[in-house]
Amino acid sequence: MYVAVKGGERAIENAHAWLAEERRGDTDIAELSIAQIREQLSLAVNRVMAEGSLYDPDLAALAIKQARGDLIEAIFLIRAYRTTLPRFGASEPVDTGAMACDRRISATFKDLPGGQVLGPTFDYTHRLLDFKLAADGDVPEAPSRETAADCVPHVTGFLNREGLIEEAPYDDAPPPDLTREPLEMPAERALRLQALTRADEGFTLGLAYSTQRGYARNHAFVGELRIGAVPVEMDIPELGFAVEIGEVTLTECETVNQFKGSKTEPPQFTRGYGLVFGQTERKAISMALVDRALRWEELGEDNVGAPAQDAEFVLYHADNIQATGFLEHIKLPHYVDFQSELELVRKLRREAGAQQVQEAAE
Amino acid sequence: MTEYNFAYLDEQTKRMIRRAILKGLAIPGYQVPFASREMPMPYGWGTGGVQVSAAVLTPEDTFKVIDQGADDTTNAVSIRTFFERTAGVNTTTTTSDASVIQTRHRIPEEPLSAGQILVYQVPIPEPLRFLEPRESETRKMHSLEEYGLMHVKLYEDISHHGHIATSYAYPVKVEGRYVMDPSPIPKFDNPKLGDMAAVQLFGAGREQRIYALPPYTQVVSLDFDDHPFEASKAGHPCGMCGAIDSYLDELIIDDAGGRMFVCSDTDYCEARQAAGHMGKDNGGKDAA
Numbered sequence: 001m002y003v004a005v006k007g008g009e010r011a012i013e014n015a016h017a018w019l020a021e022e023r024r025g026d027t028d029i030a031e032l033s034i035a036q037i038r039e040q041l042s043l044a045v046n047r048v049m050a051e052g053s054l055y056d057p058d059l060a061a062l063a064i065k066q067a068r069g070d071l072i073e074a075i076f077l078i079r080a081y082r083t084t085l086p087r088f089g090a091s092e093p094v095d096t097g098a099m100a101c102d103r104r105i106s107a108t109f110k111d112l113p114g115g116q117v118l119g120p121t122f123d124y125t126h127r128l129l130d131f132k133l134a135a136d137g138d139v140p141e142a143p144s145r146e147t148a149a150d151c152v153p154h155v156t157g158f159l160n161r162e163g164l165i166e167e168a169p170y171d172d173a174p175p176p177d178l179t180r181e182p183l184e185m186p187a188e189r190a191l192r193l194q195a196l197t198r199a200d201e202g203f204t205l206g207l208a209y210s211t212q213r214g215y216a217r218n219h220a221f222v223g224e225l226r227i228g229a230v231p232v233e234m235d236i237p238e239l240g241f242a243v244e245i246g247e248v249t250l251t252e253c254e255t256v257n258q259f260k261g262s263k264t265e266p267p268q269f270t271r272g273y274g275l276v277f278g279q280t281e282r283k284a285i286s287m288a289l290v291d292r293a294l295r296w297e298e299l300g301e302d303n304v305g306a307p308a309q310d311a312e313f314v315l316y317h318a319d320n321i322q323a324t325g326f327l328e329h330i331k332l333p334h335y336v337d338f339q340s341e342l343e344l345v346r347k348l349r350r351e352a353g354a355q356q357v358q359e360a361a362e
Numbered sequence: 363m364t365e366y367n368f369a370y371l372d373e374q375t376k377r378m379i380r381r382a383i384l385k386g387l388a389i390p391g392y393q394v395p396f397a398s399r400e401m402p403m404p405y406g407w408g409t410g411g412v413q414v415s416a417a418v419l420t421p422e423d424t425f426k427v428i429d430q431g432a433d434d435t436t437n438a439v440s441i442r443t444f445f446e447r448t449a450g451v452n453t454t455t456t457t458s459d460a461s462v463i464q465t466r467h468r469i470p471e472e473p474l475s476a477g478q479i480l481v482y483q484v485p486i487p488e489p490l491r492f493l494e495p496r497e498s499e500t501r502k503m504h505s506l507e508e509y510g511l512m513h514v515k516l517y518e519d520i521s522h523h524g525h526i527a528t529s530y531a532y533p534v535k536v537e538g539r540y541v542m543d544p545s546p547i548p549k550f551d552n553p554k555l556g557d558m559a560a561v562q563l564f565g566a567g568r569e570q571r572i573y574a575l576p577p578y579t580q581v582v583s584l585d586f587d588d589h590p591f592e593a594s595k596a597g598h599p600c601g602m603c604g605a606i607d608s609y610l611d612e613l614i615i616d617d618a619g620g621r622m623f624v625c626s627d628t629d630y631c632e633a634r635q636a637a638g639h640m641g642k643d644n645g646g647k648d649a650a
Contacts, residue, residue, distance in 0.1 A: 008439040080402040084366070182395035182570040185498045312496055322568045325405030326485070332407065332437050335611045336430045336467045336626055340529035340548040342612060343596055348523055 023068045037061035046249075046278025047071055051320065052078030053179070053198045054085075055248050055277050072200075072320050079321055083179075090174075092233045092242050096252045096275070097154055100147070101228040103279075106155050108221045108256055114152030119227060120279075155224040156254050156271065165256060165269040166299075185312050192294055192311060196287045197276050199318035205282060207308045208289035216293045216306030220272055223256035227279050251276050253284040257292050262300030270299060290314065369416040369449040375399055379417035379572070383563055386574035391536030392504070393487050393571040401567065408441055409567030411464045411483035415445065418479055418563070419462055424452045426460035431468035431609065431626035438466070457629050467530075469551040471608045471630040474560035476577065482545045484566035487573065489533040489543040509541050512584065520589055529594070535582045542573065542581075549583065550595045550609045556581035598623040601643030603634035 024031065038045055038061040048060040052075045060078060067073035103119025106112055118124075159165040175190035183195065196204060211218055229249050233242040253274035261267035272292030274284035293308035303309055317323060367373065382396035401409040419425065425445055429438035433455040441464060442453050454460050457470045466483040474480060486492075490500045493511045503509070512533060519527045526532075532549035534556075536542050544555055545564060555562070555575065562575040575581065585591035596610045601622045608630055610623040622643050625631035640646020 008434045008436045009443070012436060012439060012443075076404070079400040083400045084370075084372075086372075179397075181397050184395060312498060316497070321400065322405045325407060325409070326568055327406070328404060329406030329485070332466075333430045333435050334467070334546075336548055336609070337530040337546050339596065339610070339612055339626075340550070340594070343594060344527060344529040348527070351524060 023066070032065055034058055034061045034065060037064050043279060044069075044071060044074075046280050047201060047283070048074045048078055050277040050280050050283060051075045051198050051200065052082065054078050054082045072324050076321050076324070089234060091245070092235060094230045094232060094248070094250070096226065096230055096250065098151060099226055099228040099230045099250070099252070101152050101226050102249075103227040104152055104224070105226075106222070106224045108155060108223050109158075112155060112158070121281075152226065154254065156256065159223070159256065159269060163268070166259075166265070166271060168271060183315060185315075187311055187315055189291070189295065189298075192315060193273065193275070193287075193291060195315045195318060196274070196290060199287070200320035200323070201280075201283045201286070203318050203320065203323075204286040204290055207293075207314060208286035210306065211289050211293045211308045216296065216304055216309045218270075218272070218289070218292045219258040220255040220289050220292060221257070222285065223254045225251070225253045225281065225285065227251045227281065249278055251278065251280045251284040253281075253288040255285075255288040255292060259299065264300035270295070366448045368421065369419050369445065369451075370402075371399065371413065371416045375413075376417045379413055382572040383414065383417065383574060386563070386572050387561070387576045389540075390575050390579050391540030391542040391573060393566075393573045395570055396572050398567045398570040403440070403444070405568035406485060407437060408464070408466060408483040410565030410569075410572070411466070411481050411567075412441060412444070412565075413567055414481045414563050414565035414572060415462060415464050416449070418481070419445065419449055419451055421449070421451065423461045424454050424459055425449075426454050426457065426463045427465075428463065428468060428470070428627075428629075429466040430611070431470070431630075432628040434628060455629050456633075457627075467546050467548075468609070468626060469547055469554045471605075471625070471627045472633075473554075474558060476559045478560040480558075480560050480562045482547075482562065482564045484543070484545045484564045484569075484571070486531075487543055487564065487566040487569050487571040489531075489541050504540060507539070509535075512541060516584060516586070520586070525589060526585070526591075532591075533584050535584060536575065537580050538582075541584070544581075548595070548609055549591075550593045552581075552583045552591070553593055596623050599641060600625045600631060600634075601641040603631045603639045603644070604641040604646055605631070605634055605639070 038057045041064065044064055045057050045060045048063055048071055049055050049057065052060065059081065060074065063074035063077040064071065066077060101117055103121060104114060104117045106116065156165055160167070175194065176188065178191060178194055187195070227249070229247045231244045231247050234245050235242045255272035257270045257272055259265070259268060259270040270292065272288035274287030274291065276284045276287060290308055293306065294311050294314060296303055296309050307313055379396060382394045386392065386394045398410065398413060401412055403409060403412065415425070425442070427433065427438045427442040429435040432438065445451055446453055457463065457472045461477065462479045462481060463470065464481040464483065469480065488497070488500050490503055490512060493515055494500050494503065503511070516526050519525070528549065530548045531543055531546040532552050534542050534544055534552060544552060557578050558575070559577055561577060564573045583591040596612060598610060599606045600608055600610060602624050605625055608625045608627060611626045613622045613624060614620070615622050635644070
């Protein structure tokens with residue numbers, strides 16, 4: 001006997017209670033603190049800040065804790081919180097030239113002003129599980145020294161002096177904001193960069209990788225990759241000048257791309273650009289490669305039909321909060337649509353069956 | 363954060379959404395881009411409908427939410443609770459008592475009246491999307507009223523299957539101008555779209571589009587003279603209330619695969635049962 005299903009409300013409440021219990025796990029094990037996540041899972045925190053478009057390590061750590069370590073879920077929590085925040089204004093553009101670099105490498109010049117600074121990188125670690133970490137996490141103190149230069153010039157600036165790299169003309173126009181205006185095509189570069197900087201890391205990485213494997217290959221050199229803190233300044237109308245209100249850590253990647261020239265542009269190096277919150281190296285490099293691929297039109301290159309050249313494809317599918325929401329919505333009830341499909345398939349099968357019977361009789 | 367603005371969204375955002383709604387009402391069937399906000403529920407789960415509801419709700423409103431016609435499906439419960447919490451509005455399951463009804467995939471069986479607002483959750487607002495994936499192209503096609511592709515698709519259906527093989531999200535033409543996606547309602551519901559006394563608003567959050575049908579708008583389901591549109595449903599009466607005019611869900615009720623058909627509109631079904639109509643699976647004599 002069928003009884004109309006009631007009690008969805010209670011089922012939801014109970015599911016949430018169970019979820020909270022599962023999130024906590026075995027209560028004999030000490031609970032994670034926000035500070036522990038912020039300090040010891042800082043790259044996860046950085047990713048959540050970058051794709052959540054909100055620079056707040058404590059909130060990102062809280063989101064990671066609440067999301068049980070599911071970073072896309074944590075990004076979602078941050079995005080949903082972010083939209084409720086009032087906007088007091090916009091900062092001055094940050095000057096990455098004034099960055100206090102923790103890391104700064106160039107793959108195009110062996111040495112250069114400011115030097116090569118490896119910084120805290122996984123790059124040359126041997127990926128061997130460190131069983132010592134399972135026992136105790138004590139680390140010897142890393143040696144340190146005073147930084148040599150207070151201002152580290154951009155590598156592309158040196159190329160620019162020779163005119164070997166395309167100009168990046170100064171542009172004072174306020175950039176568009178896809179969190180305030182609907183994303184519409186065609187999207188100018190500033191808007192594409194905004195979409196890419198908060199795009200899903202995996203999606204961006206996959207697209208960037210596809211360009212390396214020949215789907216719109218643009219042979220990128222990492223002209224420079226730098227990671228460090230930059231001051232954020234804001235113009236305070238009452239004061240009449242900009243004051244520093246804090247600092248953010250950024251990863252910036254500038255690629256120098258081979259370019260043999262086109263109908264409209266001379267042979268020169270071209271640029272790809274990545275700028276992402278936090279220490280997010282993989283994402284920043286990926287962003288630069290995808291940015292460069294998307295610039296085919298303004299550089300007069302051919303559209304070879306590669307996914308990474310297709311701004312509509314890239315920008316409409318790069319946001320993991322949109323993607324995961326729509327993907328997972330197919331879990332929701334679709335009884336009604338499915339019922340209409342059932343009726344249709346039954347009808348089509350009946351007709352196909354009748355036709356076969358008739359053909360057999362003929 | 364403990365305090366939210368009425369109906370969650372800030373007033374600036376609501377104003378922006380209302381402007382999009384008004385534009386949509388002024389150009390029936392036209393998809394108005396709007397700066398959809400990230401909501402505290404996932405994209406694809408009704409964020410467009412929720413934003414439209416948030417923008418039209420007033421403290422005096424009575425709110426009803428249905429998903430698949432039912433008030434008690436989990437996501438309907440979740441959205442209703444959201445507005446109880448953030449707007450403090452009265453909620454109801456009775457169609458005629460509601461001033462704003464948010465729906466996913468159904469139009470209530472009971473005809474709506476003037477003064478009511480029906481808010482649809484829309485996953486893919488673009489009726490041409492699966493014929494042409496590019497937004498830049500489809501917007502051009504709408505502005506040029508270039509709907510040949512859609513007619514070709516429907517014609518191909520007929521040549522393959524003998525009839526149009528679209529059973530839900532069946533495209534309509536609004537006031538002889540815009541081809542519109544009615545959201546994934548079964549085509550059984552399509553005839554209710556036109557000449558409706560209530561205001562119909564469609565919100566697609568992820569796709570950042572709002573469109574609308576003002577009261578008594580002409581809405582025609584696309585068809586051909588020799589293959590007229592036909593609203594279809596399972597050819598059974600409801601097992602619970604015996605209704606023969608309602609859209610039915612099919613349930614599997616035993617291990618042998620036994621079937622039963624029940625109204626998808628739970629309010630309609632319960633009201634009929636309360637009035638003494640009983641279907642054949644409910645000990646009733648209204649059995650067909």
